[in-house]
Amino acid sequence: MVADGLAAAAAAFLIHAAYGRWAVALVLPPTWIVAMFAHRTYDRSALGLGTEEYRRVLRGAVALPAMSAFAYWLFTHDSALLHDMIMAAVPVAVIAVVVRYTLRRRLHRRWARDRDRSATLLFGPSQGIVELAAVLRRGGAQELQVAGVCLSDPENAAAIRKLGLPFLGGIGDIDDVVRALGINTLVVLPVPGADVSVLRRMSWAAAAQGVDFLLAPVLTDVATSRLAVRPTNGVPLVRIAAPDLSRFSRLPKEVLDRFLAGALLLFLALPMLLIALVVRLDSPGPALFRQQRVGRYGDQFTMLKFRTMRPDSEALRAQLQHLNENSDGLLFKVKQDPRITRVGSFLRRSSLDELPQLINVVKGHMSLVGPRPSLPEEVEEYAPDVKRRLLVKPGLTGLWQVSGRSDLPWEEAVRLDLGYVDNWSTGLDLSILARTGSAVVRGTGAY
Template identity: 40%
Template sequence: MPAESDGTQAQPSTGPVRILDPSGPEVIPGETPSVPESPIKPRDDWRSAYVWSMRLVDAVAIIATLLLAQLGRFGADGSRGGGDLEWHGMTVSYWFVGLVLGITWWAWLDLRGARAIRLIGYGVEESREVSTATLIFYSAIAIISFALSLPFARGYVMIALPLGLVFLVLGRWGLRTSLLFRRRRNRSAMSRTMVVGRQRGTLETVQSLQDHVEAGLAPVVAYYPKGKQPIPAKLKDIEIRNTLPVGERPTVAGILEAAHRNRVQALVLTNNSPLSSAEIRHLSWYLADARIRLIMNTGLTDIAGPRIHTQHLAGLPFIHVSTPHLSRSRRIIKRGMDILGSMFALLVLSPVMIAVAAMIKAHDRGPVFFGQERVGLDGSRFKMLKFRSMYTDAEERKAALLAANESQGDVLFKMKDDPRVTKPGKVLRRYSLDELPQFVNVLKGEMSLVGPRPPLESEVDKYEDYVHRRLRVKPGITGLWQVSGRSDLDWDQSVRLDLYYVENWSVLEDTLILLRTVKAVFAPSGAY
């Protein structure tokens, strides 16, 4: 969990990550090591500038909202009546009411923590915090109006509330998009980060941060005791030089000295850190005094945030992970979304489907549809429909092509230039048009709009035990792996994404995947 601070910032170095071996005595409880003053000046703090940008964008959104609410409800000159709020003989113009509401609303977003540094770059969490703060604010207005018998114009609130939510979320989205663009383009607006832990955990954390620049943490220093085992091959491309002797244990004083020497602005402590709980507590105090963020990796991978809760039991901080469970009500909601979505898709896309069917028939006079037995929910079998994108003898020719399989893991069969695909089939696969008949499978209840890829029985036979968890939900037309790289992902990556979906299903997640599917369909890569 991040430890909040107003830490000073500077642009991260683009050079290799370095391993430092600062010497220094162990920190004795109650004894404070010498902590040098941070050399990074406040005026270089990009995070402070970004927070002020959030304040400015929020102010513009709130002003626009209340102005439109005023004009929409009362008109520019109050010609629609009720332009004043009357209460116990006092009359107040709604223009003044709007001014008070706007200032209070704007300040409340700060008090509620909707502009906290930890939210920078994290869209879903930021939007949730902004929405929650706004709903609480308007709920308070409703309660106060009822308690004091204020004749507050309901039409005014009915306009301001939804408009405010939309404007605030869109404003934050614009800021966030600009920030992520800067990070991906030249790795600017990022925090110089030090990673502390044991060898393997530290290297994996460094690589993960380097691969996901949107997190805003640029690892410039790694600090870990050298292990006896060699660095895994997949991590050898990380430019890290280790100078710590085998078995030497990092010290709090050494960590602090290295952090300040390298102008570190955030420190990531891996889940396998060699520090004791007392040392971590003391380290957090010194980092807070130096305005360096402390971020602790719990090691709970592939678990969505809403399932993780912190609890204090017996005076100790515990992390509670909720058990994934698709209850009856959640199944009903998901099935309702499937029925409405598939009916709407079949109705809207029927002209496209007719044109595709005609194109397939005109090409080789073969059948338009291709039905293939797939494995569905809890191992059930069903016939999945597709527009035919291969020649009619494709299954017979597959055996001769097995040696050219490009998929890792020997479970799936993939070829970028599969000779069995027809000329129209290449177009259908490029834009996923061959999948359209599966809306019929969804309507019949055999598939869902969103879910793991429906596997063949021969693929299921090769599954390891844990991979069978993919079958705990209905297979989908689209899913996490389809919107995260499609066929460019290897088998292990696809399984990991599918299992994450199974473990963390939600209505919001389905909605986001459906929206991302539109982008993935028109993406130039991953479809073959």
């Protein structure tokens, strides 16, 4: 609230500098705070989580001129003040969003240091808990700190212990665990075959102890923007919107991809030429590696990379099959691969070998963000569900790449790619691009 007041005061100063009137400095801060209250920007459920906080701020900025016009008509009749309040809507929204972003980064840093986090107890069937824990762990710094797990099927506790999470009992132990550990949040997954009254009593017990009661959906990889509550005869049904993958909705992404890729090619032309020269001098063979990959809708294209292996690497692959680090899936990855050249090892760790794929983006075969481009023989082995990866263009980077790359098991890589396909948005693309730099610097899973 203090930050919003300061943002409004800064915006009022800009208006004063432009028009030389001070009245807006007295009216704008309290009016802005009222607008933020009205649009619930101070709710704990919105602070520091997702983009809903920013949406509420922008909705408040849209409402500010209407509030000003209403006050003008009913009270002030001061046309200069009305003008200044309307003109202040844009700067106060921009400043407020920037300030909230700064505060959010500070909050996330505190969460990363295990400060101000909510002690959380998970309850549900073991398989659902395993999937939910995987989603929570890959999300980066977050408010929920899992203190333990209670299972509806305690006989499967071994699966929970394997994740390194404390197993604290069954449904009958929840109340004692909440009191003993000072639990702030109880996250409950639906239990197949359980009576609805069980969940109702759990919510009552949580309310009596001042504990937040969160009911997790059966589908965990669904973006919040696709969820909406639709009350029907008093029953709050949750609607899950279908992914919007139409050509029209993806037109801005297509334009932005090709524009940014073209600009990067111009900017990186000289470094790419130098890399190509070093590759040629380091080992015999061409500078570029060309390989058939599968793009959107199963269309094949020639993907370009800087060569990082010996020219006979494909012929030697069968001899190294026993060293495959991804034996649980279709990917072929070998740590300390003997086929990799000296320069190639550096190019892989730094991801510089991927730069020629900017040409694929300009040609329209790839996108800056998307699932990894698959080999034709991999696609032939895909299960029907996995083929959903082919509904979008493959990308230079994606959720798979910024979440661990080759260190991820096959099932988790598939889950990330399918989650991207179902929940694609411009905001998600920008978030992945922002995380790509740190992933490249860390070099995790790059081999």
